[in-house]
Amino acid sequence: MPTILGQNQYGKAENRVVTITRDGATHHIKDLNVSVALSGDMEDVHYNGSNANVLPTDTTKNTVFAFAKEHGIESAEQFGIHLARHFVTSQEPIHRARIRIEEYAWERIETPGEAKHSFVRKGQETRLTQLTYDGESWEVLSGLKDLTVLNSTDSEFWGYVKDRYTTLKETHDRILATSVSSRWRFNWTDDAQEMPDWEASYARVKQHMLRAFAETYSLSLQQTLYQMGSRVIEECAEIDEIRFSLPNSHHFLVDLEPFGLKNDNEVYFASDRPYGLIEATVLRDGCEPRIPVDLTNL
C-alpha cells in the first residue's frame, strides 16, 4: 500500500448545552458549545471500516449532556477537564482527547420582584477554551474572539519602509481599531498542581487586555499587541504564553475637501476588506511556545 494514515481525530462537534441551576428563586445559567475530538488506535476504521475501536460520535454527544447533569458546569475549563479525562481513562483505544468549548455570556434582566430567572445575552466577546489530555498531562488554552475595541486617538503610523509600490501617507493621529482574537496557555499541566480559578483568571485577562489596549500610545498595531500580551503575562502568573490575531480594522478619514469641508479627524469610513492582519505570540521568558500559529474559530 503506497499510502499511510497520519494524524487523525474524530468526535461530535458543536454540542449546544445549556444548564439552569436553581438557588431558590434565583436561577443561574451556563451556555456552552462543546466539541469533542478523540485520537488513538484508529488504523482499522480508516483502512478497512472496522468500527471495533470506535466510540460513536453520538455517544460523545450523549456524554456531554450527561456530564452536565453529573458534574454540573462550574466553568468551561472544569467541564472540559471532566470530559477529556473520561474519554481517555474509560476507553482503552483512545489515547488523547481534545475538548473545545465556546461560552456565551448572559446578564440578568433587572426586574422589581424577587424572581431572578430572566436573562439577556451579553453579546460581547465569545469566551473559548481548549483542553487536551493524553492520560498524563494537560494542555489548557483559553481565549476569546470578537472583542471589538477602538482608540479614537493616541495612534500614529510613520517611519516605515517605502518601496516602489508604497503610496500610503504617514499619519500622526489615526483611529486604531481591532477585533481581538486571542488564546493563552496556562502553566497548569498536571493534576498534582493546584488548579487555577478559571473564572477569576478569565476576568483578569480580559481586564488587563482591555486596559493595555486603552493605555498604550501606539506607533503600530504590533506595539499595541505586544503591550497587551506582556501585560497579561505579567499580571497573570498562571499564564505562560499568549497569542493574538488582530485585524487592523481600518477607519479611513474621509476626504471632504471636494465639498468645501474640513475633516478634522471627525468623520471616518469603516472599511471591511482588505484589512491589515497582525499576529504574534508573547511568551514568559524561558517558556516554550505551544499555541499554533493559526488560531481557529472553534
Add this chain to the structure above:
Amino acid sequence: MPTILGQNQYGKAENRVVTITRDGATHHIKDLNVSVALSGDMEDVHYNGSNANVLPTDTTKNTVFAFAKEHGIESAEQFGIHLARHFVTSQEPIHRARIRIEEYAWERIETPGEAKHSFVRKGQETRLTQLTYDGESWEVLSGLKDLTVLNSTDSEFWGYVKDRYTTLKETHDRILATSVSSRWRFNWTDDAQEMPDWEASYARVKQHMLRAFAETYSLSLQQTLYQMGSRVIEECAEIDEIRFSLPNSHHFLVDLEPFGLKNDNEVYFASDRPYGLIEATVLRDGCEPRIPVDLTNL
C-alpha cells in the same frame, strides 16, 4: 410595449460611517451603517438608460459622509431626517427618500487616567431606524434586532389543538427563549409636531420590552409577544404601532433516563433549526397598521 415599470428605488446601501466628537480629552463615538433608497421620475433610466434624472449612488454615499460633518450625528433618527429631507428637497426628480440605519453601540473601557478615548463594542442588540419622506410627511420606524432573551421558568404550553400529526407533549415548565426583532412606528409625521427625544425613546422602549418579557408568566410565546407590545405602546406615548418577529429558540430538555439520570429541568439542548416563528403587530387602539408584515434586516 407589453410590460411596464412598477415600484422602483435606488441608492447606495451600507455606508459605514463613524464619527468622533471631542469634548476636551473626552471623546464620543457614533457608529452607523446607512442605506439610501430614492424614488421618483425614473422611467427613462429603466426604459432606455438615460441617466438625466439619476443622482449617482456614489453621490448619495458622499452626502452621507459630508452630512456627518455638516450636521453631526445627534441620533440615528435625526441624521436620517437630515438626509431624507435633503434628497427630496434638492433634487426635482426625487419624490421620496427612505433612509435605513443600523447603529452599533460602544461603551467606554475604564482606565484610571483622564483620557476618555477608548471604547469596546457593546455587542448586544443592533439598533435600527428607517425614515421615509415624500416632501410632506414623515414615517419613522425604529427598532432593534438580535436581542437574545431567556426565561428559565414561568413558561407553559398546553391545551392546544391535536390533529393526526400532533406528537408534542404538553409542558407546564419550559425555557422560553427568543431573539427579538422588532420595529415600532412613531406618531411624529409632520415637521410642525414636536420631535420626540429619539435617544430617550429608544432606551425606554428597550427597557419596557425586556421587563415585559421577564415579568410575563407565559402560556404561549404569542401571549408574551402581546404583553411586550402593549407595554411599549402603553408606556411610550410617541409610539402607535409595534411589530415583532420572535423565533421560538427551542431549548429541549435532554432525556437522561437512558443513563440512569433524572433531568429535573437542569440540562437543555439548544436547537438551531427548525424553530417556531411568531410574528404579530400590536396597535394603539384606533390606529392604522403601517409596518410591513415582513421585517427586513436592513
Add this chain to the structure above:
Amino acid sequence: MPTILGQNQYGKAENRVVTITRDGATHHIKDLNVSVALSGDMEDVHYNGSNANVLPTDTTKNTVFAFAKEHGIESAEQFGIHLARHFVTSQEPIHRARIRIEEYAWERIETPGEAKHSFVRKGQETRLTQLTYDGESWEVLSGLKDLTVLNSTDSEFWGYVKDRYTTLKETHDRILATSVSSRWRFNWTDDAQEMPDWEASYARVKQHMLRAFAETYSLSLQQTLYQMGSRVIEECAEIDEIRFSLPNSHHFLVDLEPFGLKNDNEVYFASDRPYGLIEATVLRDGCEPRIPVDLTNL
C-alpha cells in the same frame, strides 16, 4: 384595553427535508427548507394565552415530513400547495397559510458503474417559492437569490445629475456585476386553472434572465434590470410580475499609475460595502403589482 392585535402569523420555520426516490439503481434527490406561517382566529392566544385554536408549530413540522412521504415532492411549488391547502381546509380557525420554500440543487457525480446514487451540491443560486392560500385563491411567488453574474464590458455610466456632492467620474467601459435576487408572480390563482409546469417554468425564467443580462448593452443597471424583467414577462406567459433587488457589485479599476503601469481595463478591486442597490418591479401591462417592495430571504 388601549391596544389591539394587528396582523399575526405563526408556524415552524426552516424545516430541512430531504427526500430520496429510487428508480432501480438510479436515485433522485430533493432538498428543501420549508417554513410554515398560519393566520386565523388567534386573538385568544395573544390576549390571554389560550391555545385552544393553536395547532402547535411542532405539528406543522411533523406535517411537512409526513407530506413528503404521502405526496412526494414533485416540485417545491406543488409540495407547498399540498401543505397550504391542508392547513386551511383541515383546521377551522386557520384562514390563511403561507408556505415558503428554499430549494438547493444537486447534480450527479459521474461514475463509470450503473449505480446513480451519488450527488454533489450544485451550489449556484438558491431557488425560492412562496405559496399563499386563503381557502379560495392562490398566490404563487417564485424566485431565486445569490445568482452572481458579471459582464466584463458593454456597460457605461454617464450623463447623470451632478450636484455639490458629486465626485464620480463618467465611464464608457466598466464591469457590471450583481448578485440577482428576484421574485416573480404566477397568474395561476385558482384550482380551476391549469397548473403551470413549475420545473419547466423555473428553467425558462432563469435562462431568459441570464441571457437578457448578457445581451443588454447597459447604460445603467436600472436599464439592465428592466430588460431582464421584461424578457421574463414576454417569454413566460404564466408570469405577470417580477421584482428584482440588484446590488451593484462594484469592481473598481485599480489606479496603477503610481507604479508606472497602465491599467487598460484589466485589474479590478472587487468592493464589498457600500454598494449601489437597484430595486424595481416589472409588470405585464394591465396587471396589478402584488410583490412586496422588500424581498425577504426566506
Add this chain to the structure above:
Amino acid sequence: MPTILGQNQYGKAENRVVTITRDGATHHIKDLNVSVALSGDMEDVHYNGSNANVLPTDTTKNTVFAFAKEHGIESAEQFGIHLARHFVTSQEPIHRARIRIEEYAWERIETPGEAKHSFVRKGQETRLTQLTYDGESWEVLSGLKDLTVLNSTDSEFWGYVKDRYTTLKETHDRILATSVSSRWRFNWTDDAQEMPDWEASYARVKQHMLRAFAETYSLSLQQTLYQMGSRVIEECAEIDEIRFSLPNSHHFLVDLEPFGLKNDNEVYFASDRPYGLIEATVLRDGCEPRIPVDLTNL
C-alpha cells in the same frame, strides 16, 4: 523584561482582485482573494514601535494589484509564487512570506452571438492555495472547501463500541453526506524542479476525490475519507500528503410511524448541529506530514 516575542507575521488580508483578459471578443476572468503574511526581523516594531523594518500592509496590497498587471494571473499558485518571491527577495528584513489565496470559479453565460464576456459564478466549492517561501525552498498547499457531497445509499454504521452513554442504533443503510474541506501538499519545493501544471492538477484532484467518495461502499466516514485521500495520492504523483476535515452532515430518517406511515429510507431531516467531525491526514508512504492539524478557512 520578563516576556519575549514569539512567532509573528503581518500583512494585508483579503485583497479581492479580479482580472479580465481579452482575446478578441472572448474575455477570460480570474477572481481571487489574496492574503499576505510576512515574517522576519520584526522585534523592534513589537518592542518599541519602530517601523524601520516594516513594509506597510498597504504596500503589500498595492503589490498584489500591481503584480496582477505585471505578471497576470495564470493560476492562483503561480500568482502566489510571484508574490512570495518578491517580498522575500526585495526586502532585507523579510525572511519568510506566506501567500494565501481563495479562488472563485465562473462559467460562461451561453449567448448566441460572438461576444464572450458574460459570466455566472459557478458557486460550488472554493479553491484554495497557500504558498510559503523562506528564500530557499517552497511549500505549496492547495485545497478546497465547501464541496458538498451525498451518497443516498451504500453506507452502513455498526459494530462500534457501546458504553454507558451509547444509545445510537446500528444501521445498514444510511445517507452519507459531508461538506469537504481538504488541503494537499505538493512535492514541488525547489525552483530547480519542474513546476506542476497547477490547473490540471486541481481538476485531477477534484475528480478523483469525487469519484472515490461516490465509489466507496462505506462502513464509516473514516473509511471513505481514507479512500478519498489514498486515491488522490495514487493518481497524482505531484502530491505527497492530503488532509481532510469532514463534517458528518447527519440526515436522520424521520419516524413517520406515529402518523401510520412507513419511511422506507425516503424522508430525512437534515440536521445542522451537532455533527460528527472526522479529520485525518493521508500520506504517501515514507513522507513526512507537514499540513497542520487544524485547517483554517483562509
